[in-house]
Amino acid sequence: MLKNRAVWMPLVVAAVVIALWEGCVRIFSIPLYILPAPTKIIKALVANRSELAMHTVVTMEEAVLGLAIALALAMLTAVLMDLSKTFRNSVYPHLVVTQTVPVMVLAPLFSIWLGFGMAPKVLIVIFMCYFPIAISFADGLSQVSQKQVNLLKSFQASTRQVYTMVKIPAAAPSLFSGLKVAATYCVGGAIVGEWISSAAGLGYYMLRVKNGYMLDKVFATVVVVVVVSLLLNGCVTLAQRVLCPHHQVKK
Numbered sequence: 001m002l003k004n005r006a007v008w009m010p011l012v013v014a015a016v017v018i019a020l021w022e023g024c025v026r027i028f029s030i031p032l033y034i035l036p037a038p039t040k041i042i043k044a045l046v047a048n049r050s051e052l053a054m055h056t057v058v059t060m061e062e063a064v065l066g067l068a069i070a071l072a073l074a075m076l077t078a079v080l081m082d083l084s085k086t087f088r089n090s091v092y093p094h095l096v097v098t099q100t101v102p103v104m105v106l107a108p109l110f111s112i113w114l115g116f117g118m119a120p121k122v123l124i125v126i127f128m129c130y131f132p133i134a135i136s137f138a139d140g141l142s143q144v145s146q147k148q149v150n151l152l153k154s155f156q157a158s159t160r161q162v163y164t165m166v167k168i169p170a171a172a173p174s175l176f177s178g179l180k181v182a183a184t185y186c187v188g189g190a191i192v193g194e195w196i197s198s199a200a201g202l203g204y205y206m207l208r209v210k211n212g213y214m215l216d217k218v219f220a221t222v223v224v225v226v227v228v229s230l231l232l233n234g235c236v237t238l239a240q241r242v243l244c245p246h247h248q249v250k251k
Contacts, residue, residue, distance in 0.1 A: 036216035044220040051205070052224055058201040060228065062118055062190040066125025067182060067232075073126070074133035075175070079163065081134075082141040099131050103189065107196040121193030121201075128189040129182035133175070140174025141167050169244075176240040183232040187225055 018038050024030070025037040032040065045052070077095075081088035103124060110120035144167045152162050168175075187202075194203025202221055209217035 033213040033215055036219055040216040041219045041223065044214075044216040045223060048217060048220065052202075052220065055200055055202045055205045056224055056228060059187060059190045059194065059203065062121040062193065062201070063125055063186040063228075063232070065118075066122040066189065067129050067186040069122070070126045070129035070182060070186075071133055071179065074130050074178070075137060077130075077134045078137035078141060081138045082167070083159075088138070095131055095134065098127070103128060103192050107192055110193070111197040116197040116199075120197065121190050124193040125186045125189040128185045132181040132185070133178040136178025136181075137171060137175040140171030143174075144170045172244045173240075176236060176244070180233055180236050183236045184229050186232065187229045191225065 022038050025035060036044075077091065081091060106127065107120070107124055110123050114120045114123065148166050148170070149162055152166055157165070190201065191203035191206070194201040195207055198204040202225060206218055206221045209215075209221070
C-alpha cells in the first residue's frame with residue numbers, strides 16, 4: 001500500500017497542478033507569449049518532434065561525452081586522493097573553489113579559447129560533472145573497512161589488488177551516487193554551452209524560439225530536457241543494479 005501511494009500521490013499532485021495551470025490560462029486568457037497552456041505545449045511537442053529529436057541528439061552527444069570524460073578524471077583523482085593525504089589536502093580546496101565560479105562566466109571564455117565547435121560544450125559538462133563524482137567516490141574510498149584492507153595486505157596483495165578487490169567495489173555505491181547527480185547536471189551543462197555559441201542543440205533551439213516569443217516551443221524544449229535528464233539518471237541506476245547486484249538500490 002505504501003509503495004502504491006509513493007507512485008500515485010506524486011502523479012495526483014502533478015495532475016492537479018497541470019489542471020490548475022490549464023484552467024488559469026483559459027480563464028484569464030493569458031497570451032501565448034507570456035504563459036502557454038499545457039495543451040499548447042503538448043501540441044508543440046508533437047508538431048516539432050522531428051526538429052526536437054535532431055537537436056536532442058546533438059545535446060546528448062555533448063552531454064554523454066563530457067560525462068564519460070568527467071567520470072574517468074574524477075575516478076583517477078579520487079584514487080590519488082585516497083592514496084596520498086598530501087595530494088588530497090593540496091587538491092581538495094581547489095575542487096571546492098571551482099564550484100564557486102558561475103558556469104555562465106566560464107562559458108564565453110571556453111568559446112574564445114576552444115572555438116565554437118563541440119569542445120567548449122563538452123568542457124562545460126566536464127566542469128559541472130567532475131566535482132560531485134570525485135568527492136562522492138573519494139569519500140566512499142575513505143570509508144572502506146581497514147580490516148579488509150589489512151587482511152589483503154597480510155596475503156601480500158599489491159596496491160592495485162587492494163583497490164580492485166576491496167576498495168573500488170566497496171565504494172561503488174558512493175561512486176554511483178555522485179554519478180547520478182552528474183547525470184542530471186550534464187544535459188544542463190551542454191545547454192549552457194549551446195546558449196553561448198552553437199548552431200544546433202536544445203540550447204540553440206530554445207534561444208531561437210524564445211527570441212520569436214514562441215513560449216509553447218520553449219516549454220516543449222524544457223520538457224525534453226527533463227525527460228532526457230531523467231533517462232540518463234535511470235541509465236545510471238540500471239548500471240548500478242547490473243554492476244553492483246549486492247548493493248540494492250533503495251526505492
